[in-house]
Amino acid sequence: MKINFNINGIVKEVDIPPQKPLCDVIREDFGLTGTKIGCREGECGACTVIMDGMTVNSCLVPAVSAEGREIITIEGLQQFPETEIINDNFKKVGAVQCGYCIPGMVMSSYALLKDNKNPTEDEIRQGLSGNLCRCTGYKRIVLAVEGAARDLNKIEGGNEDEKH
Amino acid sequence: MKNINGFLPLNLEEALLILKHSYKNGRKVRIVAGGTDVMARGNGNQSFFLDSVLDISALKEIQEIKTCEDKIKIGAGCTHAQIAKSILLKNHASILTKASSVIGSPQIRHRGTIGGNICNASPVGDILPSLYVLNAVLTLASASQKREVPIKEFIKGPGRTIIQPDELLTEITVDMLGENEFTDYRRSATRKALAISKSSVAFRGIKKEGVLVGVKIALGSVGPVIISAHNCEKLIEGKKIDEEMLAQIPSAVQADCKPIDDLRSTKEYRSHVVGVFLAEILRSC
Numbered sequence: 011m012k013i014n015f016n017i018n019g020i021v022k023e024v025d026i027p028p029q030k031p032l033c034d035v036i037r038e039d040f041g042l043t044g045t046k047i048g049c050r051e052g053e054c055g056a057c058t059v060i061m062d063g064m065t066v067n068s069c070l071v072p073a074v075s076a077e078g079r080e081i082i083t084i085e086g087l088q089q090f091p092e093t094e095i096i097n098d099n100f101k102k103v104g105a106v107q108c109g110y111c112i113p114g115m116v117m118s119s120y121a122l123l124k125d126n127k128n129p130t131e132d133e134i135r136q137g138l139s140g141n142l143c144r145c146t147g148y149k150r151i152v153l154a155v156e157g158a159a160r161d162l163n164k165i166e167g168g169n170e171d172e173k174h
Numbered sequence: 175m176k177n178i179n180g181f182l183p184l185n186l187e188e189a190l191l192i193l194k195h196s197y198k199n200g201r202k203v204r205i206v207a208g209g210t211d212v213m214a215r216g217n218g219n220q221s222f223f224l225d226s227v228l229d230i231s232a233l234k235e236i237q238e239i240k241t242c243e244d245k246i247k248i249g250a251g252c253t254h255a256q257i258a259k260s261i262l263l264k265n266h267a268s269i270l271t272k273a274s275s276v277i278g279s280p281q282i283r284h285r286g287t288i289g290g291n292i293c294n295a296s297p298v299g300d301i302l303p304s305l306y307v308l309n310a311v312l313t314l315a316s317a318s319q320k321r322e323v324p325i326k327e328f329i330k331g332p333g334r335t336i337i338q339p340d341e342l343l344t345e346i347t348v349d350m351l352g353e354n355e356f357t358d359y360r361r362s363a364t365r366k367a368l369a370i371s372k373s374s375v376a377f378r379g380i381k382k383e384g385v386l387v388g389v390k391i392a393l394g395s396v397g398p399v400i401i402s403a404h405n406c407e408k409l410i411e412g413k414k415i416d417e418e419m420l421a422q423i424p425s426a427v428q429a430d431c432k433p434i435d436d437l438r439s440t441k442e443y444r445s446h447v448v449g450v451f452l453a454e455i456l457r458s459c
Contacts, residue, residue, distance in 0.1 A: 011180040028180020028227045029216060051214040052282055053368055064255070064284040070213040071285070072206055074180040074229045118280065139367030140279025 013077050017042070018086030028074035033057040035073050036083055044084035044113050048142070055141030058114035059083050065121045067140070084113035087120060092162060096120060099157040107145035114141045119155050127163060129155070179226035186235045186315070189342060192228055194317040197340040201225040205342065207251055208285035210278065211294050236289070236344050239263060244350050250289025250343045254278070254301070257288060266350040269357035269376060273304040279367045289343045295329045298395045302329075303376035304359055306392035306400050308348035314341045322347075332398050355380050356459050360451040361394070364438070371395050372439035375451040381459065385412050391452070396431040396444050403430040406452060415456050424449040 011028045014021065017040050024039045036045045036059065048054035050069045057068040060082040068081075087093045096119050099105075106112050115138060122129060122137035129137065134155045135148070143151060179201075183189040196203045202224035206212045208231065216222040230236070236251035239260050246267055248257065257263060258275035277283055277291075277300045291301045292312065302325070310325040314337060325346075328335050337343065351357060358377045363369035374394035379386035389411045391403040405426040413419050424446075433444035 013180075027175045027177050028229070029178065029213075029220075029223045030175060031213060031217060050217045052210055052278070055279065055281060058281055061284075065281050066285050067210075067281045069217065070209045070282075072180075072209050072213060072227060072229065074182050074227060075206070075209060075231050077182055078232075121280075136367075137280060140281040142368075 011074065013073050015040070015073075015076055015081065016079065017081045018083060024073075026073055028072060030073040031069045032059070032061075032071035032073060032076050032081070033068040035076070036068060036081075042083050042085050046110055046113055048110070053142070054111070055114045055118065056111055058117040058141060060087075060117060060121060065118055065140070084117060087117065090120070091165075092123065092158075093120060095161045095165070096123070096154070096158045099154040099161065100151070103150050103153045103157060105146060105150040105154040111141055111143045111145075115143065115151055119158065122155065123159055123162060127159065127166075129159060131156070176220040176223060178223055181226065181228045182232055183228070183230070184232050186233055186342075186344065187317075189228065189230055189233060190315060190317040190340075193340045193342060196226060196228075203228050203339070205230060205293075207231060207287040207290040208253060210282050210286040211290060230342070241266075241350065242347070245347050246350050248288060248346045248348065250287065250292070250345060252288050254283040254286050254288070254291075255280070257301075258283065267308060267348055267357075268351070269304045269307065269359050269378070270301070270348070273301050273359045273376070276300065276361065276366070282368070288346060292325065292328070292346070293335060293337065293343055295331075295333050295335045295399075297332055297397060297399055298370050298374075299400075300361065300371060300374070300394070302400045303374055303392035303394040304357075305346065305348065306402060307357065307376045307378040307390040308351075311347045312343055313345040313347070314338075315344045316340045316342070326402070329399050351378075352380065354382070355388075356386070358455045358458070360455065362447045362451075370438060373433070373444040373447050373451075375448055375455065377452070377455045379410070379459070385414055386410055386456075386459070387412055393431060393448055395439075396433040396448060398432070401430055401432070403427070405429040410456065415459075420453050420456065423452050427452065 046056040048056035052067040052070045059068045204224045236249040238249045254274040254277045361371040361374035376392045379389040389407045393401040409426045427449045433441040
């Protein structure tokens with residue numbers, strides 16, 4: 011089946027079986043290997059991408075469902091200034107150990123902070139509840155997201171000051 | 175990977191014609207809404223995708239939530255996230271928003287649909303007990319006709335429904351709760367997110383002069399299908415909520431449930447937790 015994909019703004023038609031999971035399309039047909047594959051059943055969140063503005067497990071999206079939708083992977087997310095701030099906070103507090111879950115964690119953190127500028131610890135844990143990490147125990151990941159929220163608010167506050 | 179046909183219809187009529195023609199030509203179709211169950215099963219077993227895949231995620235007609243007289247009509251293609259944040263449902267059928275907001279994870283809720291949860295017909299389906307107490311009626315459409323079936327008659331066993339190969343579940347009609355109606359939903363699972371429930375309770379009743387009337391209770395994960403807990407309903411209906419009545423809950427639960435031991439839990443734990451949930455709900459209302 012010929013399917014049109016829009017991944018990180020790159021539009022390409024690919025001829026593949028309709029049930030091919032989006033995570034495999036991203037990695038094999040687009041060569042973007044930042045999206046990781048853990049479980050292939052929607053449990054681990056390593057393959058999280060943003061589709062039409064919402065986080066999804068790309069292992070559970072059949073290729074046919076992606077036709078005409080906008081997909082952003084961890085590579086595409088780097089174009090946004092917020093991502094750099096999230097990345098810096100992950101590094102600063104040592105939230106990354108083996109790193110395998112991190113692309114998914116950053117995708118979910120980005121989506122959470124887009125929706126909620128001042129998340130509580132509980133809201134952060136809920137926002138990241140679809141992403142498993144077997145190294146960190148989550149504590150430092152939560153700290154990183156709290157730090158990113160603070161830094162993002164500082165910048166936004168700063169911009170507003172400039173406006174006044 | 176198996177090479178099969180894929181369909182992405184943009185309207186309901188087209189989708190129903192695809193089903194009709196496939197059925198006529200003896201081709202089996204796997205319908206995919208959000209894919210959260212279908213892909214999890216099909217990724218490891220390509221034969222699960224049958225002869226073709228029909229993706230219904232682009233059908234805008236079945237993605238709306240609206241009122242119709244004293245009922246609420248929910249499009250079968252509405253996602254759990256959409257239901258969880260619907261103001262209409264929050265105001266008039268809050269049990270559904272509560273049940274939908276604890277399904278899976280944010281990623282799952284963004285894709286999984288109410289129609290998929292129903293057609294999957296799992297005894298652990300998170301949204302099903304709430305639909306039972308809201309007297310949900312399902313609209314099944316084919317190219318030639320439409321019919322309406324109560325959810326209880328639709329689900330026949332674990333994974334088994336009465337849907338025909340040329341039919342699509344398009345809409346779910348539920349009661350709009352009255353102002354003095356009380357509902358609650360509770361589930362137990364190994365962890366809050368991404369865990370299949372060990373047992374769950376959906377409760378509905380009207381508070382009237384210190385007692386509950388019109389009591390409806392549905393239990394999940396304690397039988398081959400969702401169970402309407404008639405013994406528990408009878409025990410609570412019109413009676414004063416006191417320690418004496420609460421003490422009788424475990425035996426009423428025993429009479430209603432048919433739980434099994436499996437990798438997620440044991441028979442004993444499942445019924446015990448149902449009793450605990452019911453007592454908690456009664457104490458809180």
